[in-house]
Amino acid sequence: MNPRKALTIGMKTNSQNGSQNTAVIEVTDLKVHYGDKSALNGVSFDVYQNEILGIIGPAQSGKTTLLKVINRTLEFTPDTTVAGSVKLDGEDISTIGDVYGLRRRIGMVQPLPVGLPLSIYDNVAFAPRTAGIRSKSELDEIVERCLQQAALWEEVKDRLSTLGTKLSGGQQQRLTIARALSHQPDILCLDEFSIAVDPITTMRIEDVLKTLQTEMTILLVTNLVQQAKRLANRTAFFLNGDLIEIDTTDIIFSDNPAEQATYDYVNGTFG
Amino acid sequence: MNALMTRPELRKKIALQGIAFIIVGAALIFIWNDLKKSGATHIQTSSASRVSGILPSLLSDLNLILPISLLAVLFGVACAFYLEEWLSATSWVRRFIESQVTFLTEIPSLLYGLLAISVLFSYAGVFKEIGTPSPVQDVNESGLAVVPFQRNTTMFYAEALIFILMVIPVAIKTTQEALRSVTTPIRESAYVLGANQWQVIAKQVVPLAFPSILAGGCRAMSRALAAAALLIGIHIPDHTTGPRGIPDRFMLFLGGALLLSTISSFLKKSRLETSPTATARHD
Numbered sequence: 001m002n003p004r005k006a007l008t009i010g011m012k013t014n015s016q017n018g019s020q021n022t023a024v025i026e027v028t029d030l031k032v033h034y035g036d037k038s039a040l041n042g043v044s045f046d047v048y049q050n051e052i053l054g055i056i057g058p059a060q061s062g063k064t065t066l067l068k069v070i071n072r073t074l075e076f077t078p079d080t081t082v083a084g085s086v087k088l089d090g091e092d093i094s095t096i097g098d099v100y101g102l103r104r105r106i107g108m109v110q111p112l113p114v115g116l117p118l119s120i121y122d123n124v125a126f127a128p129r130t131a132g133i134r135s136k137s138e139l140d141e142i143v144e145r146c147l148q149q150a151a152l153w154e155e156v157k158d159r160l161s162t163l164g165t166k167l168s169g170g171q172q173q174r175l176t177i178a179r180a181l182s183h184q185p186d187i188l189c190l191d192e193f194s195i196a197v198d199p200i201t202t203m204r205i206e207d208v209l210k211t212l213q214t215e216m217t218i219l220l221v222t223n224l225v226q227q228a229k230r231l232a233n234r235t236a237f238f239l240n241g242d243l244i245e246i247d248t249t250d251i252i253f254s255d256n257p258a259e260q261a262t263y264d265y266v267n268g269t270f271g
Numbered sequence: 272m273n274a275l276m277t278r279p280e281l282r283k284k285i286a287l288q289g290i291a292f293i294i295v296g297a298a299l300i301f302i303w304n305d306l307k308k309s310g311a312t313h314i315q316t317s318s319a320s321r322v323s324g325i326l327p328s329l330l331s332d333l334n335l336i337l338p339i340s341l342l343a344v345l346f347g348v349a350c351a352f353y354l355e356e357w358l359s360a361t362s363w364v365r366r367f368i369e370s371q372v373t374f375l376t377e378i379p380s381l382l383y384g385l386l387a388i389s390v391l392f393s394y395a396g397v398f399k400e401i402g403t404p405s406p407v408q409d410v411n412e413s414g415l416a417v418v419p420f421q422r423n424t425t426m427f428y429a430e431a432l433i434f435i436l437m438v439i440p441v442a443i444k445t446t447q448e449a450l451r452s453v454t455t456p457i458r459e460s461a462y463v464l465g466a467n468q469w470q471v472i473a474k475q476v477v478p479l480a481f482p483s484i485l486a487g488g489c490r491a492m493s494r495a496l497a498a499a500a501l502l503i504g505i506h507i508p509d510h511t512t513g514p515r516g517i518p519d520r521f522m523l524f525l526g527g528a529l530l531l532s533t534i535s536s537f538l539k540k541s542r543l544e545t546s547p548t549a550t551a552r553h554d
């Protein structure tokens with residue numbers, strides 16, 4: 001693909017939307033290896049302020065790895081090497097000293113929900129507390145707002161003191177979304193958030209994501225191609241660690257994207 | 272060859288286990304020689320046929336076991352935390368300690384008991400004690416002699432040493448297993464919220480692993496108690512025997528071991544119930 005072209009189209013879309021076209025995340029020639037195995041082979045693209053960037057692609061294409069590089073949780077996986085640079089607001093993330101501060105700027109929703117062994121309230125209040133918020137009323141407000149945004153408030157408002165791990169899979173998934181929103185991140189990364197959530201609740205969360213777009217930049221990794229089509233301003237298609245194409249969602253899902261592989265994947269004729 | 276290990280890994284493992292084997296083997300030969308010299312293999316008599324009831328025995332045993340085992344378990348747990356949370360998996364210090372710990376936990380506890388006899392009889396002057404029974408200072412209403420509450424300090428340290436040697440490796444191993452059960456994806460869920468290592472350990476790892484750690488501590492102590500009970504059961508001379516000729520400490524230790532194993536199994540069960548992986552995943 002031609003990165004130049006993608007960049008200009010992306011900028012055009014953003015200016016049409018009336019938002020700034022400043023790049024929040026700049027990924028340059030990012031290469032990641034797990035031992036001898038390559039997970040990302042030289043990926044370059046930008047993510048713009050207040051856009052929803054859909055990231056699609058089959059398994060083993062490097063989508064989750066990309067998110068893990070951005071919030072530096074890849075460091076917990078032994079034997080990985082990262083080359084190239086990822087800049088957040090112009091600052092190279094690998095040189096950021098306060099890695100916890102960096103992670104607080106990025107909300108992350110993982111594909112498998114993991115409740116902290118705390119109450120529902122404490123699960124959501126965990127991040128604000130680590131960031132130093134102590135006032136009870138302030139925490140109450142954050143917890144209610146986040147649970148409502150994650151479409152969970154109505155179900156749990158009467159039992160906030162029960163263990164988060166006692167919730168069902170779908171509820172735990174929404175709890176992780178509430179947690180990711182609780183520290184008011186600049187960037188929200190969603191890694192297949194709808195995997196355990198029913199279609200109606202998924203729709204409710206998708207509506208919330210559209211409203212959140214005005215406050216933050218959203219990276220949406222999804223296996224549901226239609227979800228990217230519904231939500232994303234731009235969509236990136238990854239395949240085997242390569243960025244095949246990044247363009248506005250309209251073009252990716254049109255009949256003539258730049259690459260044949262993209263067309264085959266989004267239309268389900270691939271592999 | 273173990274299919275789960277690559278050849279260099281296997282070679283390293285064999286080398287490390289070999290070192291452990293040589294150390295323990297040498298210790299065993301040493302113990303055997305000692306036993307032959309001291310004649311401990313033929314001892315049948317008890318040092319204190321004076322009847323005294325369970326209380327002095329109970330107090331003196333608790334006095335030894337409680338502080339020592341608590342310290343040993345705490346030390347083992349601290350060790351395991353350091354190995355598991357702060358040392359990298361590839362560090363040679365960690366690999367060395369882990370292989371030695373594995374070896375020590377695999378040794379039957381009776382062998383530790385034999386080591387205990389060897390040390391106690393050869394160096395702690397227990398024979399001297401047998402030769403000169405401590406004076407009876409008092410007789411209670413029922414006409415039974417009361418053995419004064421006293422202990423040979425050298426022997427105290429020797430017993431404590433063996434006890435520690437038995438408890439610590441088991442405590443390290445079970446704690447490490449408990450910490451490993453809190454896998455990286457579970458930890459990451461707290462790390463992505465901006466928590467630092469201390470916060471993750473305090474708020475997530477310890478609450479999840481605590482029942483297993485406690486169960487491990489109980490198991491470690493139960494192992495040591497069972498070994499001690501076995502030794503007393505085969506008539507190793509000791510301060511006190513019960514009124515009916517059954518050594519009180521034997522019953523006491525065996526009972527303690529059983530109780531601790533029961534607690535340990537209960538704790539293991541409750542660990543499964545609170546585990547995040549065991550909760551329902553369906554809506």
